[in-house]
Amino acid sequence: MNPLLSAPRTTFHPMNQSRILIVEDEAIVAADLAVRLTHLGYHVLGAVPNGEQALALAAEILPDLVLMDIHLQGATDGITAAQELRSALRLPVVFLTAYGEGITFQRAKEAEPYGYILKPFEDRELRIVIEIALYKHQAERSIRESEERHRTIIETAMDGFWLVDVQGRLLEVNAAYCQMSGYSVAELLSMRVSDLEADETAANVVARIQQLIEQGEDRFESTHCRKDGSHFDVEVSIKYRPIEGGRVVTFLRDITKRKWLEVYRNMESEILQLLQKPEPLQDLIQRVVSTLKARTGVDAVGIRLQDGEDFPYFAQEGFSKDFLLTENTLLGSGAERGLCGDQDGKPCLECTCGLVISGQSDSSNPPSTRGGQPLDQRFLCAARPSARAESRVEATHPVHQSRLCLGGLGADSKHRQCGRPDSAQRPAQRTFHPRNG
Numbered sequence: 067m068n069p070l071l072s073a074p075r076t077t078f079h080p081m082n083q084s085r086i087l088i089v090e091d092e093a094i095v096a097a098d099l100a101v102r103l104t105h106l107g108y109h110v111l112g113a114v115p116n117g118e119q120a121l122a123l124a125a126e127i128l129p130d131l132v133l134m135d136i137h138l139q140g141a142t143d144g145i146t147a148a149q150e151l152r153s154a155l156r157l158p159v160v161f162l163t164a165y166g167e168g169i170t171f172q173r174a175k176e177a178e179p180y181g182y183i184l185k186p187f188e189d190r191e192l193r194i195v196i197e198i199a200l201y202k203h204q205a206e207r208s209i210r211e212s213e214e215r216h217r218t219i220i221e222t223a224m225d226g227f228w229l230v231d232v233q234g235r236l237l238e239v240n241a242a243y244c245q246m247s248g249y250s251v252a253e254l255l256s257m258r259v260s261d262l263e264a265d266e267t268a269a270n271v272v273a274r275i276q277q278l279i280e281q282g283e284d285r286f287e288s289t290h291c292r293k294d295g296s297h298f299d300v301e302v303s304i305k306y307r308p309i310e311g312g313r314v315v316t317f318l319r320d321i322t323k324r325k326w327l328e329v330y331r332n333m334e335s336e337i338l339q340l341l342q343k344p345e346p347l348q349d350l351i352q353r354v355v356s357t358l359k360a361r362t363g364v365d366a367v368g369i370r371l372q373d374g375e376d377f378p379y380f381a382q383e384g385f386s387k388d389f390l391l392t393e394n395t396l397l398g399s400g401a402e403r404g405l406c407g408d409q410d411g412k413p414c415l416e417c418t419c420g421l422v423i424s425g426q427s428d429s430s431n432p433p434s435t436r437g438g439q440p441l442d443q444r445f446l447c448a449a450r451p452s453a454r455a456e457s458r459v460e461a462t463h464p465v466h467q468s469r470l471c472l473g474g475l476g477a478d479s480k481h482r483q484c485g486r487p488d489s490a491q492r493p494a495q496r497t498f499h500p501r502n503g
Contacts, residue, residue, distance in 0.1 A: 084200055087129040088113035089120040089147065090162070091139045099133065099162075106193050117142030124151055131200055136163040136174060145170075148177040158203035160195055226300070226318035231311065232279070234259040234271045246300075246320050248293035264289040264297050275314060278306045287321065298322045333361040352381040359383050364479040369465070370396070370419060371473040377423055385478070396420040422462040423474045 086108050090096035096113040103110050111129050114120050116138050124132060132151060136144040148159040160181035161174055174182065180199035183192060220227045226243030228236055239254045247254070247262065260268035266288070278284055283305040289297050301319045306312065340353050351369055359367040366384025370377040378394050379385070396419055463475045 083107060083109050084130040084196070085109045085111050085127075086196070087111050087120070087124060087127070087132045089115075089117070089132060089134045089138065089144065091115040091135060091137075095135075102189055102192065103133075106189060106196075108196070116140035117144065117147030120147050121150055121154075124155060124157060128155065129157065131180075131196060131203070132157055132159045133196075134159050134161055134179075136161050136170060145173050145177050148179060152178060156207075158199050160199050226320070228259075228314075228316035228318065230259060230275075230314040230316055232275055232314070234268065234275060237313070243318060246292075246298060246318070247290065253293075262290045264291050275306075278304055278314060279312065282306055290318075299325045329361055333357060336361075348381065352383070355381045355383050358475075358477075362477070364477045366478040368476050369473060370423070370476065371465075372471075377419070377473050380473070393417065396423070419462045419474050419476050422464050423471055425464075425471070 086103055088096050088099055088103075088110065090099060090113060093115070096115075100110045100113060111127055112123065114123055118140055120132065120134070121142070132148070134144045134148050138144050138147070142150075144161065144163075148161070151157045151159055158180040159177070160183060161177075161179045162183050162185060163170070163174070164185045180202055181195040183195050220240050223240065223242055226246050227238070227240040228243065229238035230236055235258050236254050239251055241251075244251060244254065249257075258268065258271070260266060260271045263271065266274075274284075283303075285301070285303045287299065287301050290300055291297060298320055299322045301321045303317045303319075305315045307315055336357055337354050340357065341350060343350065345353075355367050355369055358364075364384075366382065368379045368382030368385055371380040375397065377396050379390065382390070396417065461477045464471050465473045465475060
C-alpha cells in the first residue's frame, strides 16, 4: 500500500498549497476540520458559520475551494450558497454532510458540487476528494479559457465562421459573416446553409455533409446570397467533428474581388488579343463589345465615338431597335426642336452618356460605390438607375486619348450587381460599376 495513503496524520504537501474556506455552523467541527486540513498541507483561510458570510468572504478572498456543510443556520443553506458561489464566482464547492440520501441529496446534486463527503470521514478520504475537486476545477478553467481565446479569435477574424449541425442548421456565426451577408446573428441562427447557398439545394447540402462525415474535411468555392439579394463568392473550408451528434466547423473567405480580378485579367488579355488581329476596325470593336458583354454579365454594351458634335453608337450588342431609334443621338433639343447649346455655343449632350462624355455629371447624384463613396469622375463611370425601368441600371465610362474625350463605353443591365465587385478601385484599367440603388 502507498505509505502516503496509509498515514492519515502525515503532513501532505500539494504541488501548490491550495487555499480553502470552511463553511460549518458547528464551531468544534469547524476547528477540527481546520486542523486536519493544515496537517494535509492546505492553507485554511478561515471558517464561517452561515451561507451569507460565506458568500461575502468568498467574494473578497476568492479561495481555491470551499468546504461547505449542507445544513447551515440562517436564510441561506449550503446548497443555495454553493449554487451562488458557482454561478457568480465560479468557485468549486465540496459538500460535507451526515445525510447521504433523500430529498437533500437530490437538491445537492443540482448545485453541481465538485465532491461529496459523508461524515464521519478519514483524512485520506478528505484529501482524495479535495485533490480531485481541485484538479477538475483547474481542468474546467483551462478549457473555458481556451474556448474564450478561440471565441475571441473567431469573433475578430476577417473570415466568416459557422458551426453547423448535420442537418445543415446554423448553430454559431461570427461578426465577419454577418458583415459579408448583411444578416444579423439572430437571423442567421434561424437559417440553414441552403438558405444562403445561391446554387445548391437543401438536398445538395445534406449530401455534401454526408460526404464530409466520411472524408473528414473539404475545401471548395461557392456562391452565397446576401440579405439584399445580391451574391458574393466564398472559399469554404469545412471539417467534421463527431461531437454532440455531429458538428461541421466552417470557415468562409469572401473571394468576390479575387474572382472579378480574374475575370478582368482574362477579359483584358482576350481584348488585347482581339485588337492584334488584322481585321477592319468596325469588326474589331464589335468583337470587343461582345466580349465585354459576355464577361461582365450585363444585358447590353455599346461604344459611342464622336461624329461631328454628336456621339452615336459605333458598335453595340444587346440594345433594342426602339432604344437605338430614340437614344442613339446625345444632342439635346431646345425650343422649336433646335439644338440646345451652352453659354459658349457648344451643343448640350443629354442623358447619362452625354453627361459623362461632356464631363458634366450631375453633382447632386454623383457616381458612387455601393457603399456610397463618390468615385473619381475623371476616370470612373457614372452609374445610376435607368429612367427606362426602375429595376435597371445604366453605366458609362468616358473614352479618352490624352485629355481629349473621344466617346464613351456604355452598359445597361437589369441586375444591380454586375460588371465588378463592391470595390471601386482596381489596379491599372478601370471599368464601369453600376450603382446599387
